[in-house]
Amino acid sequence: MAPRKVMEPDTINENVRKTNYAVRGEIYLRASELQKEGKKIIFTNVGNPHALGQKPLTFPRQVMALCQAPFLMDDPNAGMLFPPDAIARAKSYLAMTSGGVGAYSDSRGLPGVRKEIAEFIQERDGFPSDPELIFLTDGASKGVQQVLNALIRGEKDGVLVPIPQYPLYSASITLLGGTLVPYYLNEESNWGLDVVDLRAQVAAARKKGITVRGLVFINPGNPTGQCLTEQNLRELIELCYTERLVLLADEVYQTNVYQDQRPFVSAKKVLKGMGGIISRELELVSFHTVSKGFLGECGQRGGYLEMTNIHPLIVEELYKVASISLSPNITGQIMLGLMVKPPKRGDYSYQKYITESKEILESLRRRAHIMTDGFNSCKNIVCNFTEGAMYSFPRVMLPPGAIAAAKKEGKAPDAYYCLKLLEATGISTVPGSGFGQKDGSFHMRTTILPSEDEMPAMMAAFKKFNDAFMAEYSNQYVSKL
Amino acid sequence: MAPRKVMEPDTINENVRKTNYAVRGEIYLRASELQKEGKKIIFTNVGNPHALGQKPLTFPRQVMALCQAPFLMDDPNAGMLFPPDAIARAKSYLAMTSGGVGAYSDSRGLPGVRKEIAEFIQERDGFPSDPELIFLTDGASKGVQQVLNALIRGEKDGVLVPIPQYPLYSASITLLGGTLVPYYLNEESNWGLDVVDLRAQVAAARKKGITVRGLVFINPGNPTGQCLTEQNLRELIELCYTERLVLLADEVYQTNVYQDQRPFVSAKKVLKGMGGIISRELELVSFHTVSKGFLGECGQRGGYLEMTNIHPLIVEELYKVASISLSPNITGQIMLGLMVKPPKRGDYSYQKYITESKEILESLRRRAHIMTDGFNSCKNIVCNFTEGAMYSFPRVMLPPGAIAAAKKEGKAPDAYYCLKLLEATGISTVPGSGFGQKDGSFHMRTTILPSEDEMPAMMAAFKKFNDAFMAEYSNQYVSKL
Known part of the structure; x- marks a missing residue:
């Protein structure tokens, strides 16, 4: 037997051991594994817009590039790649x-x-x-x-x-x-x-x-x-x-x-x-x-x-x-x-900045609706509208059969549901138990960040999984009675 | 009298209150004040090379700029500002x-x-x-x-x-x-x-x-x-x-x-x-x-x-x-x-990278010598050679008169010395008490980072201050006996 280490789970700071962080917990780790195995994963466990295809705004990134490489501004060709207001802002920072x-x-x-x-x-x-x-x-x-x-x-x-x-x-x-x-x-x-x-x-x-x-x-x-x-x-x-x-x-x-x-x-x-x-x-x-x-x-x-x-x-x-x-x-x-301090009216980059930022916000607003409506069309799911932020937090009414199946595997019922969802569809979410919820109620959190193009297909895959899941466990439950 | 706040010095986490961090302690704060008042300060309190004029290496910053603004690589003019190996590395990251x-x-x-x-x-x-x-x-x-x-x-x-x-x-x-x-x-x-x-x-x-x-x-x-x-x-x-x-x-x-x-x-x-x-x-x-x-x-x-x-x-x-x-x-x-993973032999940017990095390291080596020698030429100072890292940590043998004067102001003797140094020369250092030292010994830490051009003048200003300080307090002590 190997000798005991100084740091083992029962000999470290107990606050470290007791800490939980579900956003990158069990489901995320399983999703990462599946991704390594070549499965396509939609990571909706964390509000990470660029990871789901959102493009960075041009002006801030132009300024950032110049701040990283100030010597570019000494190059007579800099004006071909960077607008004057980005150069001015980089100099000011x-x-x-x-x-x-x-x-x-x-x-x-x-x-x-x-x-x-x-x-x-x-x-x-x-x-x-x-x-x-x-x-x-x-x-x-x-x-x-x-x-x-x-x-x-x-x-x-x-x-x-x-x-x-x-x-x-x-x-x-x-x-x-x-x-x-x-x-x-x-x-x-x-x-x-x-x-x-x-x-x-x-x-x-x-x-x-x-x-x-x-x-x-x-x-x-x-x-x-x-x-x-x-x-x-x-x-x-x-x-x-x-x-x-x-x-x-x-x-x-x-x-x-x-x-x-x-x-x-x-x-x-x-x-x-x-x-x-x-x-x-x-x-x-x-x-x-x-x-x-x-x-x-x-x-x-x-x-x-x-x-x-x-x-x-x-x-x-x-x-x-x-x-x-x-x-x-x-x-x-x-x-x-x-x-x-974004570009202001009259600045060279103003119009582009406004166009890019409005497009993102308007699309997020549409996606909030698509997602809420999608969830509410599913069996045993009710979902409040996402008034703000980046998440949807539907309530999932799990049949007793599903709760029993989860218990058998030693998992929280909503974690069980989210794992099954992940395995079936590649959608990586976070179970409500990671955020806290009233006893006996179950939820999941997903971001509203998947791209607008992909969202209908994603919601369809979700509905297909969910409705089959609900049917399976409802039947199971009934048949066992 | 204002009502007590929830967070007052005696009602917060006592570990927060007990914590000391001298590198940005009293002397640094005073130096920042003096700088605001228009005095030229040489910040040697922290190993912060770029703040003392060291230039960033070109190749890494070219890659960083492209990573911040990947759209630059779609521009047909990108090749005028960025070498091919920087573009390739940015793409790989x-x-x-x-x-x-x-x-x-x-x-x-x-x-x-x-x-x-x-x-x-x-x-x-x-x-x-x-x-x-x-x-x-x-x-x-x-x-x-x-x-x-x-x-x-x-x-x-x-x-x-x-x-x-x-x-x-x-x-x-x-x-x-x-x-x-x-x-x-x-x-x-x-x-x-x-x-x-x-x-x-x-x-x-x-x-x-x-x-x-x-x-x-x-x-x-x-x-x-x-x-x-x-x-x-x-x-x-x-x-x-x-x-x-x-x-x-x-x-x-x-x-x-x-x-x-x-x-x-x-x-x-x-x-x-x-x-x-x-x-x-x-x-x-x-x-x-x-x-x-x-x-x-x-x-x-x-x-x-x-x-x-x-x-x-x-x-x-x-x-x-x-x-x-x-x-x-x-x-x-x-x-x-x-x-x-720096550029390797044969890469477009290799020679420049080697030239830039060697210049910095060789200059640091020369500065380590200039500083050690400078300190050792001062009255009541002995200093080990800086074999590595970025600091010089000379021992300052303070006369009893200086120790008494510090005590009168409620300061650690080396903090007193460093403050006087700051006020006289604009050189911002950290007293040895911030790092720990054997009881009864006193030190200061300075970085070896001031530019090679400025270092002789800085060491001369230091010597002038130190030798006058030592003379003043030695005399004072003797005259008071």
Whole structure:
């Protein structure tokens, strides 16, 4: 027998062991295997638009190319490959760095980009934004983890997270040794918030000895796609204030809105609009990214957080912790600048930029409909409309026979369903159990990102699989009775 | 009085509060202030070559530009700006991605780049390397933190770290709630290792109830610059095996070697060359990066770790934790590929690449000498030669008067000295107390990165400041007696 290692599953940090992350869990690993074996896989497990054929926007990538290779601008032929406004923007970003994209920036990010972001927020919300309170991060996830790391002191500290949730939150809270306090979104009212229930969850957690310290919301929702109203946000803010909670506003899908009644409104705007002591006191951290929206530049890893009413010494503590990793990647930072300051009317690249970005957003809106309608045409499936974000989260009513079959294989029923779906169709999704769901209900998450051309065929394959699956297990169940 | 916030210094995670990170600490913050006020600052606090004028190598940046803007390759004029081998390499990297640099990769990094790294390691060491055991990270620091996070279970778990050390280690161990167990490098023998002392430190820590679980070494050393011998490495490996420690090999400076007697040799090579059970059992994680060497591409945030003899289930745990952040940035990954697979003889860009990289390394070697000699010409300063890495770590013998003056201002004596240096000359360094040093000894760390042109003037300014400082406090001390 081999001698025991220092690091074995039962001898490492138990928080590492306890952490789950379903988005790249069992189904994803199986899909990767099948892909290696030559099967065509449609990866809808993660919001990764470029992997499903979305083309990058031309202007930002022209600027990025020039930032990587500034010597191109000394070439007399540069003008044949790059428009003048891309050259000008590249020069302006390079001037913000201390030595181009190969030099570390300040650990909070390039001051020039943070200023551009503050201007964007001010323009969006109509309230001032301070670049000193904006930190750039390697994707928004890193920022979320930095804030949670300061907030969570031990297992008695709780953070309220919507269920269903994006598992970044459950995974990070477990990894940091805290306690997730769930609050349920209401599927029957299109995944709406229920503030009365929320207060009850806080009270229940406190009764168990948990110090509830923070509340996360995701707007538009992931995986649920709902868009919050201003009224919802006001209620959340008031609750956080009276219950003494830090509000974490995950607003990475703010550009991905597919209905017109409730345009995106930021928590910062609502808070500042409320006026009075609450607007000067409530601790709020808001997150945004280049990975979503119409850019979909996931691989560039550019995110930011904005702090509102955070104690100045805590801002310093977060700066100190960010310093240990020295600097977020510079090109991701520049992509953030390009996101918040696109070409403006009259610029050489304006028309192309508008055309490209509108095309993506309009297609996403159509795909949201195609997908919701497709799911709702299936046996035993009901699905709320994807009002925003990039996901569809249908409820799958599994027959008792399927539940029993899953149990026999030691799998969660929805994981069993998603595995069968993968094997039959190559569609890689994530079971609802990875996001949390009410006991006895089952879901799956898929992105709405497969290309519009391919989507009808994909939904047809899905329906064929699902309806056969439902028929098989319904029959089975009946025959066994 | 304003109401208390949820997050105040005494109500956040105490590990966050206790963490120190001197490389971007007090002196750096003061330097940033002075820079804002218009003073010329030479930032030598962090190894950031491009910020001090080092130019990026042409070929890798040509490839990076094309990866950011693949549509350039469809332009008939592309050949006027890009050589054929850069175009071919860009195509090969894009083919490794799932949708260009805007798509997330697998959380371990692009399989194609991991394969290139495995080939590089195999070629370097003469022993096989498995791409499945190589994970790409946003800079090497992130990889170090991932491994420490699995290793450290609580404050009773200790990790041996050389003193002086790079504060990534002290900061990360504190942040993760573990205990740093120091082992001292011997300044008198050019910062050499003393394995007898190391064993004594392990025993002493165990007596205090600490479970020592890992050992970090940095080769070539940071901030100390020493290059370990094969014999040193064998001793370290044997010690780790008999004491049941995971060995963390920080080898990010492996290309930065400025003497010829002891070329770099990797811990993996020494371990595998030892044969027998130890070579199959000792748990080793090795780290490397694009930030150092002659590339100096800090801002790209590309790093990797290679695991040797790590339990397969622990490899899976590390994969799971990496998944929470989805993917390291793609361009940093590609830069890693370009580092380990440079143009080869006969390629169009070969000669230019060789010329550019040799020039940087040869200049660094000359600068290592200029700096060491400069420090050793100063009053009360002795300095070991920088055998490798990018730093000089002179010992500064402070007169009692200076120590008293520092105490009066509530500062560490070497921090006081570094602040005075900054105010007088604009040279931003890091006090030795940020890295650890034997009690009663004082040091400062500076990089050897200021440009060769500017270095004589900088060293002259340093000498002028230092000698005046020493004279002032020596006199003061004498006159007060």
